[in-house]
Amino acid sequence: MASTRDTTRRTLLLAAGDSVEAAGERFRHAAQAGTLHELLGADFTVPGVRANDAVQWIYDNGMVNTRKGRAIYDQLMAAPADERCPLCGHGVVRTLDHYLPKKMFPALCVDPLNLIPACADCNHTKGDIQPTGPEKTPIHPYLDCIDNESWLEAKVVGSEPVWLDFYVSPPPTWDSHLASRTRHHFELFGLAELFSLQANRTLNSIRQHLTSAFEAGGEDLVRAYLTDEASTRLAHRPNGWEGVTYRTLAQDEAFCSGTFIL
Numbered sequence: 067m068a069s070t071r072d073t074t075r076r077t078l079l080l081a082a083g084d085s086v087e088a089a090g091e092r093f094r095h096a097a098q099a100g101t102l103h104e105l106l107g108a109d110f111t112v113p114g115v116r117a118n119d120a121v122q123w124i125y126d127n128g129m130v131n132t133r134k135g136r137a138i139y140d141q142l143m144a145a146p147a148d149e150r151c152p153l154c155g156h157g158v159v160r161t162l163d164h165y166l167p168k169k170m171f172p173a174l175c176v177d178p179l180n181l182i183p184a185c186a187d188c189n190h191t192k193g194d195i196q197p198t199g200p201e202k203t204p205i206h207p208y209l210d211c212i213d214n215e216s217w218l219e220a221k222v223v224g225s226e227p228v229w230l231d232f233y234v235s236p237p238p239t240w241d242s243h244l245a246s247r248t249r250h251h252f253e254l255f256g257l258a259e260l261f262s263l264q265a266n267r268t269l270n271s272i273r274q275h276l277t278s279a280f281e282a283g284g285e286d287l288v289r290a291y292l293t294d295e296a297s298t299r300l301a302h303r304p305n306g307w308e309g310v311t312y313r314t315l316a317q318d319e320a321f322c323s324g325t326f327i328l
């Protein structure tokens with residue numbers, strides 16, 4: 067009896083291995099072709115395993131419970147050098163998000179390219195959302211590599227209190243498709259609100275320093291300080307909200323002339 071059970075299990079494992087591998091290939095091909103929204107969950111099941119049980123079955127028999135699997139899992143969690151979440155560029159990595167939801171695409175639940183280290187907020191926001199159209203496909207941090215160019219900008223709105231409005235400013239090299247996807251991503255994860263709040267917090271924390279600089283050297287010293295802070299941060303993270311905050315403030319004449327003084 068035991069050997070019959072072992073043979074069945076072996077057959078099932080081999081079939082599952084093949085389907086997981088084929089699923090990974092379909093995923094990569096679609097990502098490259100920009101057709102992730104056309105993928106159907108029905109093509110990402112595991113043969114011989116009920117759809118509802120598939121994810122647990124893969125975890126139990128596959129990657130996460132093996133030593134090698136654990137190593138890959140840990141490596142992914144530690145992937146961003148400074149532990150910032152690659153989906154928002156702000157939160158601390160606490161979890162692995164399934165780019166294509168594991169509920170609908172169980173065969174991809176342990177595919178390293180479908181596992182994105184994420185902060186709890188982004189993981190929660192995304193939930194089981196899947197791409198619904200070519201322009202409603204969130205940015206994949208490793209496949210899309212949008213941070214090679216500068217795309218995040220902000221402008222100062224209002225002076226009492228000073229408030230920054232963040233937006234996506236697509237570089238000329240991008241096609242309209244990538245621009246729409248980035249805007250969709252920005253909206254989906256609520257990045258305009260998140261960045262504005264953080265910028266405001268930063269401004270409050272440096273206000274005293276800016277006031278002293280203004281008293282000592284006027285707007286030139288304020289601008290020099292902000293420009294210096296901006297270039298340090300942007301060199302490290304070209305589309306980080308911190309660097310963009312400093313750059314935006316440095317470029318705003320009214321701000322450097324003292325609108326920050328309460």
Ligand SMILES: [Zn+2]
Binds near residue numbers: 152153155185188
């Ligand atoms: Zn995040």
